[in-house]
Amino acid sequence: MGRFEPEKMVGRVLMLFSITAVVVLLLIMLFIFNAGLPLFTKVGVLDFLFGTRWVPSKDVYGAFQFIVAAFMVTFGALLIAVPLGLSCAIFLSEIAPRWAKNIVRPAIELLAGIPSIIYGVFALVIIVNAAHITFNLATGETILAASIILSIMVLPIIISISQDAIEAVPRLYREGSYAMGATDWQTIHRVLLPAASQGIVAGVILGMGRAIGETMAVVLVIGNVEKFPTGFLVPGETLTSAILLEMGEAVVNSLHYRALFCLGIVPFVFVLVLSVLSSRLISRNHERFE
Amino acid sequence: MKSLVCFVIALTLFGGCVGKDSKDLIISGSTTVQPIVTRASETYSTEHPSVRIGVEGGGSGTGINMVAEGSVGIGASSRELTAQEKTKGPDLVTTTVAIDCIAIVVNPSNTIKDLTLQQVRDIFSGKIKNYKEVGGPDRPIVLVEREDGSGTRSMFESMVMGKTDVSDGALQKPASGAIRFTVAGNENAIGYVGIGYLDDSIKAISLNGSSPDEENVRNKRYPLSRNLYLITKRQPQGISKDFIDYILSPEGQDIVKHEGFIKIKP
Numbered sequence: 001m002g003r004f005e006p007e008k009m010v011g012r013v014l015m016l017f018s019i020t021a022v023v024v025l026l027l028i029m030l031f032i033f034n035a036g037l038p039l040f041t042k043v044g045v046l047d048f049l050f051g052t053r054w055v056p057s058k059d060v061y062g063a064f065q066f067i068v069a070a071f072m073v074t075f076g077a078l079l080i081a082v083p084l085g086l087s088c089a090i091f092l093s094e095i096a097p098r099w100a101k102n103i104v105r106p107a108i109e110l111l112a113g114i115p116s117i118i119y120g121v122f123a124l125v126i127i128v129n130a131a132h133i134t135f136n137l138a139t140g141e142t143i144l145a146a147s148i149i150l151s152i153m154v155l156p157i158i159i160s161i162s163q164d165a166i167e168a169v170p171r172l173y174r175e176g177s178y179a180m181g182a183t184d185w186q187t188i189h190r191v192l193l194p195a196a197s198q199g200i201v202a203g204v205i206l207g208m209g210r211a212i213g214e215t216m217a218v219v220l221v222i223g224n225v226e227k228f229p230t231g232f233l234v235p236g237e238t239l240t241s242a243i244l245l246e247m248g249e250a251v252v253n254s255l256h257y258r259a260l261f262c263l264g265i266v267p268f269v270f271v272l273v274l275s276v277l278s279s280r281l282i283s284r285n286h287e288r289f290e
Numbered sequence: 291m292k293s294l295v296c297f298v299i300a301l302t303l304f305g306g307c308v309g310k311d312s313k314d315l316i317i318s319g320s321t322t323v324q325p326i327v328t329r330a331s332e333t334y335s336t337e338h339p340s341v342r343i344g345v346e347g348g349g350s351g352t353g354i355n356m357v358a359e360g361s362v363g364i365g366a367s368s369r370e371l372t373a374q375e376k377t378k379g380p381d382l383v384t385t386t387v388a389i390d391c392i393a394i395v396v397n398p399s400n401t402i403k404d405l406t407l408q409q410v411r412d413i414f415s416g417k418i419k420n421y422k423e424v425g426g427p428d429r430p431i432v433l434v435e436r437e438d439g440s441g442t443r444s445m446f447e448s449m450v451m452g453k454t455d456v457s458d459g460a461l462q463k464p465a466s467g468a469i470r471f472t473v474a475g476n477e478n479a480i481g482y483v484g485i486g487y488l489d490d491s492i493k494a495i496s497l498n499g500s501s502p503d504e505e506n507v508r509n510k511r512y513p514l515s516r517n518l519y520l521i522t523k524r525q526p527q528g529i530s531k532d533f534i535d536y537i538l539s540p541e542g543q544d545i546v547k548h549e550g551f552i553k554i555k556p
Contacts, residue, residue: 056438129475138430138478141461224437224462235461245437245464249351251374 032268036261043255048262054226056246061259065228067266069143069236072229073218074211076147077154082204084151085158089200090188092159093166112156120217123149128221135233141223144232149217154207161206161282165199166192202281209271209278215240239263315529318346319353319366320441321465322390322484323518325549327366330537333545341529350441357521358382363530365521368441368484383526384519387537389552391485391515392446393494393502395470397477402426404496407513410450413480416457433460434472434481442466445516446482486550504552518551 039048043061051062088108092101127148132140169192177187193200215238223235224245237245243260250257317327324347331343348356350367357365358379368390371382394410396402402421405413412418414433422428435456436443447456461479463469469481474491485502488494494502497513506512526534536542543553 124471132476139432139461139472139476141472219464220468225459226462227458235459237462245462248349249438249440251351251378252355 029268032261032264036258036265039255039258039262043259048259052228054242056250056256056259059255061255061262063239063242063259063263063266065226066237066239066242066263069222069229070212070238070240070267072143072232072236073146073150073222073238074208076143076232077150077211078204078208080148080151081154081158081207085155085203085207086162086200088155088159089162089166090193093163094184094188094192108156108159111152112160116153116214116216117220119149119153120220123217123221131233137233139223139235141221141235142233143222143229143236146218146222146236146238147232149221150211150214153214153217154210157207157210158203161203162196162200165196165203165282168199169195198281198284202278205274205278205281209274212267213240213271215244219244239267314341314343315364315533316344316346316362317353317364317366317520317533318348318356318362319521320350320368320518321347322350322368322441322486323366323388323520325486326388326518326537326546326551327520329545329549330533330542333541334533334536338532343533354379354382354521357523360523363522364526364533367519367521368516369444370517370519371521379523381524382521383524384521385526385534385538386517386554387520387534387542388518388546388554389507389515390518391502391507391512391552392442392449392482393485393488393514394480394482394497395473395488395492395494396480397473398491398493399477400426400429400480400493402495404499406498407450410495410497411452411454414451414456414460415454416459429478431480432476432478433457434469434479435460435462436466436469436482437462437464442482442484445514449514449516484550485552488550507552508556515552517554 039061042059048061048063049067050064051060052064053060053062054065088104092104096104123145127145128140128142130140131137131142131145173191173195174187177191182190218238219241222238222241224237224241225235226237226242227234229236240263243263246256247260250260317331324345328345331345335341335343346362350369353362353365353367354371354375355365356362358375365382367384371379371384376382394405400421402424405424409418409424413424413431414435416433418424419431420428421431433456435446461472463472463481466483466487469483470487470489470492473479473481483492485494485507488502496502500506500511500513502512502514507515520534520537522530522534525531537546538554543555546553
């Protein structure tokens with residue numbers, strides 16, 4: 001029997017807790033795959049991924065239109081959020097006076113804390129109607145509306161990670177650039193942005209993961225039409241909104257239930273790949289300046 | 291010593307997560323039946339303060355599944371059991387507690403007042419794309435329907451659509467309230483909701499000249515009505531029986547009426 005060592009004990013307890021997170025992740029993975037994958041004994045993988053008809057009552061499960069809509073919504077959101085977020089990050093890290101920083105930074109963090117259902121209701125009342133009137137559409141519930149609200153939701157992620165990346169660029173780089181007679185703008189876009197590029201890309205990737213998984217705000221504004229989306233001004237239905245709409249009514253362990261879990265596997269795998277990618281980019285960004 | 295304290299605190303926090311649900315009766319299922327059950331459970335609890343009732347939504351399918359699994363005492367459903375559900379839960383007993391009626395609704399600014407069932411079918415199948423084809427204003431038609439598996443949707447599909455499919459261009463909404471919201475906000479929209487969801491923000495269309503109201507539902511002149519059920523595993527007994535009896539009592543049926551549904555007897 002060794003002596004009672006408090007230090008070691010605390011260490012072990014904390015380790016136990018942190019392992020719990022990993023175990024939970026593995027269990028969730030196991031559960032989702034276990035519930036979803038048996039679908040492929042009845043439905044072909046290619047039919048599922050590239051089929052465009054989704055008729056649960058006839059056991060036809062083609063998810064291509066959901067996949068395409070999810071990616072359209074996500075890339076649409078990034079198209080809006082990346083330029084905005086990057087400019088904001090540059091402003092905060094290089095240009096903003098202290099008082100402006102003290103207002104903008106907390107406001108952005110607050111933006112990240114708003115529940116997604118609130119974004120959804122806001123978008124349903126404001127953005128959907130704006131799209132309805134502006135583009136003279138039959139309905140404003142469109143992929144565009146979902147992209148716009150998602151872009152606001154991913155802004156905080158892109159801004160804070162890009163800002164950190166830009167601020168991590170050593171002082172030496174800046175001073176070297178100014179010493180050679182470069183202007184502020186030349187320093188920013190020739191020196192700082194290239195130096196911080198990996199961190200910025202990591203922020204964008206994390207934002208992408210957030211966008212593709214977001215459900216509540218999207219389901220309220222996208223219209224949920226199981227038709228192949230032909231553009232940004234038509235309604236669509238994403239992977240996650242299909243799950244939300246149909247899970248309550250799917251009989252447990254039926255083919256429909258399994259198909260819905262398979263819909264979940266798609267963004268799950270996608271987000272998994274994205275987060276591995278982004279964490280490697282972030283750590284490489286830090287290594288570069290050490 | 292410090293670590294011991296930490297450990298105890300951690301244990302307490304963990305232990306706190308494991309709570310026991312102290313509800314005596316849980317009712318889950320159709321969001322159509324939910325307002326009746328919620329209101330009834332409130333008044334029932336004031337008369338029986340010792341009984342606690344929890345009401346959950348989730349849809350008819352969920353309610354039926356959960357009562358079959360035994361995880362809730364009563365399931366609420368706005369449709370009859372499917373053959374599949376009957377084989378899965380052969381001992382399920384359904385009790386009719388109210389009559390619901392589906393109304394076809396449009397935006398109040400729409401001049402259409404009356405349609406035939408055939409016209410409604412052609413509108414929802416996508417064959418008719420503009421209101422002017424059925425005597426209305428020159429506006430494109432935006433269809434709004436419930437999600438696949440909804441009790442209201444399956445009622446609409448069996449009573450109106452028959453073998454025809456609803457157009458795949460229809461917007462899908464997860465609740466009747468969401469359909470009302472969409473139709474109230476879009477002058478092009480047409481949808482369907484339970485009669486309990488009708489209010490001034492939307493306009494109900496009459497079918498073959500009969501408007502969706504109690505009299506027309508009772509004498510079967512208005513074609514789209516259905517029974518609402520509470521479902522128990524085996525014959526209701528104990529608190530479940532007492533609660534279902536309460537909803538069937540005159541007081542309970544007043545609640546049914548108050549919530550916008552139709553009493554099972556006049």
